[in-house]
Amino acid sequence: MSLKPQLLQGLALATVVLSSTAPSAQAQTADKKTALSGWVSSLQYAGNQGSDFWNRSGVDIEVGGGGGITRYLSPSFDLGVYGNYETYKFSGSFNSTPANFEARTGMIDLGLKLKLNNGKILKENSFIQPYLMAGPGLFLTNSTGTVKAPGQAVSTPFFRQIRRGEVYGAAGLRFRLSPSVFADLQTGYHYPFSDEVDGVVQNESDSRNDRFLLHQVGITVAFGQMKDEDKDGVSDKKDKCPGTPAGVAVDPNGCPLDKDGDGVPDYQDKCPDVKGVAALQGCPDRDGDGVTDADDACPDTPGKAELRGCPDADNDGVIDQNDKCPGTPAGVRVDASGCPLDRDGDGVPDYQDRCPDRAGPASNKGCPEVKAETKKRLQEATKYINFEFNKAVLLPSSYPTLKDLAAVMTEYPDYTLSIAGHTDSKGDDNYNLRLSDDRAASARTYMLSQAVPADRIVSHGFGETKPIADNATDAGRAVNRRVEFDLYLTGDPNSAEVKYGPAPTIQPEPVKAAPVKKAPAKKAPARKAPVKKAPAKRK
Known part of the structure; x- marks a missing residue:
């Protein structure tokens, strides 16, 4: 067989x-x-x-x-x-x-x-x-x-x-x-x-x-055909990283390759050959400032992303190594060297300059100083402001002076004008105070008509409280009846209040009682004359 x-x-x-x-x-x-x-x-x-x-x-x-x-x-x-x-x-x-x-x-x-x-x-x-x-x-x-x-x-x-x-x-x-x-x-x-x-x-x-x-x-x-749902060549039983995207190279455990061992798989790693951090897609960041070393102009010193990883201690936008004015206060605008801007070039930085577009000395906060000639015009202006007797109505002779002061305000746009009204001591104190305030306000109103902004003129009345001459004589009283004009930097204290203190408070005028009307007297009704009967006519 x-x-x-x-x-x-x-x-x-x-x-x-x-x-x-x-x-x-x-x-x-x-x-x-x-x-x-x-x-x-x-x-x-x-x-x-x-x-x-x-x-x-x-x-x-x-x-x-x-x-x-x-x-x-x-x-x-x-x-x-x-x-x-x-x-x-x-x-x-x-x-x-x-x-x-x-x-x-x-x-x-x-x-x-x-x-x-x-x-x-x-x-x-x-x-x-x-x-x-x-x-x-x-x-x-x-x-x-x-x-x-x-x-x-x-x-x-x-x-x-x-x-x-x-x-x-x-x-x-x-x-x-x-x-x-x-x-x-x-x-x-x-x-x-x-x-x-x-x-x-x-x-x-x-x-x-x-x-x-x-x-x-x-x-x-x-x-045979092994089960491999993500098609990475590693069976589902051995695959420790199921769901790997198609075409991604994997290790024997089915996990995406990570050559540099930084925990970021190579297919997601922008720096696959250098160990990095996950937050930067696998790229290194030696100073830990969130900017990759390749993009970091200061890779060994923590800095800001917007400054390519370089530090800026005063936060002015200029990196420390280029900052010629370190320690600039927060929020201050600076030039390319990190120094505060000085638009008018007067040596006073804009953030400290009350007049950043007009040159002036630091002693005057960067603003132009008032010329001596202008100060003299202001002092002499008080001589030419006149009102109707015992009223706050300007006399036409005052108009040229006020127009001249309006021109001064145009010449000094960074200044505010103080108008202070005064009277002599004759009459009631409160009446005098109200009259001085009304006269100062009258001068202000006229200047507003000359296109001077309302927020650049302040008027107050001081009444008879601040005499500059003897009220016992006619000549002294005439001097005390005056309207004064002073310029001061806008934002500074009112120059009149600096000289005289706060203006007194004007008391309200007393309310006069209405006259009592008497009721008209009642008249006795008129008596009618007796009607005389006509004598009976004889027939």
């Missing part, structure tokens, strides 16, 4: 059985659980006719082959079905007589493999993956040869057809060429439950004397 069809049928049946236990055709890892193997092999024999274990000198080496299917069970164990076929020839001796045999041998075995690349001894994806394997099987052989059996005078030919069980153990090395392709080296010790392969059964106690070594060199290929 031919051995090859039996061997192939048995191997096919075992393969179908093993494959049916796999829910899907995935390859032989935690992701790819099923693999097919093929190999070339060579047998060595030890038995009654001798042994060539580990010694092939003088022996013709016969080469066989086989294949198997393996199913991944866990990181430590695989289960497989394997088949091997080889024609083996041996020449030896028995009973001091030459003997030989030729065995066409097939083996079908079930093997439980213990993997040392289980994550505890070696990594599962190690390049070199040692393993041990053992299990039961079928030993099938058709053996022919010649041997001198005990009690025989000469050697005689024999034929044996053996179908027995066996046990075996093996050790091997697997080399990981790719995630799906492996090279295998394996040597197994096969112990068939028969002593008839070499044609000799010596005695009952030696009924299992024939033993074989099977050496194999082969290739294992993993088949």
Whole structure:
């Protein structure tokens, strides 16, 4: 009976059985659980006719082959079905007589493999993956040869057809060429439950004397499609970073590559070769000011982003190294050198200059000083302001002087005019105070008609409280009846109040009682004259 069809049928049946236990055709890892193997092999024999274990000198080496299917069970164990076929020839001796045999041998075995690349001894994806394997099987052989059996005078030919069980153990090395392709080296010790392969059964106690070594060199290929939702080449079971964007390079754990180890993956890292910070998309920032070193003009000193990472202690917009006026107060506008602006060039910075567009000395807060000639005009103006007697009505003779003062106000736009009215001591105090205030207001009203802004003229009355001459004489009283004009910088205290103090408060005029009207006297009704009866006419 031919051995090859039996061997192939048995191997096919075992393969179908093993494959049916796999829910899907995935390859032989935690992701790819099923693999097919093929190999070339060579047998060595030890038995009654001798042994060539580990010694092939003088022996013709016969080469066989086989294949198997393996199913991944866990990181430590695989289960497989394997088949091997080889024609083996041996020449030896028995009973001091030459003997030989030729065995066409097939083996079908079930093997439980213990993997040392289980994550505890070696990594599962190690390049070199040692393993041990053992299990039961079928030993099938058709053996022919010649041997001198005990009690025989000469050697005689024999034929044996053996179908027995066996046990075996093996050790091997697997080399990981790719995630799906492996090279295998394996040597197994096969112990068939028969002593008839070499044609000799010596005695009952030696009924299992024939033993074989099977050496194999082969290739294992993993088949199947692993689950990989983000398509990064790492299975979902091993992927520690699921959901990686398409096309992003990943490490063996499925996480995006991060060459510089700064926690920012390369595909998001603008500086992938230099360790940086996540807030700056992986770029470095030595001084920690939030500006990348590549963009930082002062990379070793914390600064401001708007100043390219350079410091500005006084916050004037000019970096410290270029600031010629450090310590400028907050909010002050500065020039390119960091010094406060001085538009009129008078040496008084604008933020301290009451008149930033007109030059003036610092002693006058940066404003033009009032000329001596103008001061004289103001002093003499009081002589030419006249009113109707005991009234606040300006006389026309006052108009030229007031017009001249309006021109002064145009010449000095940064100044305010104080108008102060005064009287002599004649008459009621409160009346005099009201009259002086009305006269000052009358002068102000006229100047407003000359286009002087209302907020630049202030008028007050001081009545008889601030005489400058003796009220006991007509001449003194005439001097005391006056209207004074003074200029002062807008925003400064009123010059009249500086000289005289606050203007007195004008008391309201007393309300006169309305005259009581007498009720008209009632007249007695007029008596009617008695009607005289006309004398009766005679008939």
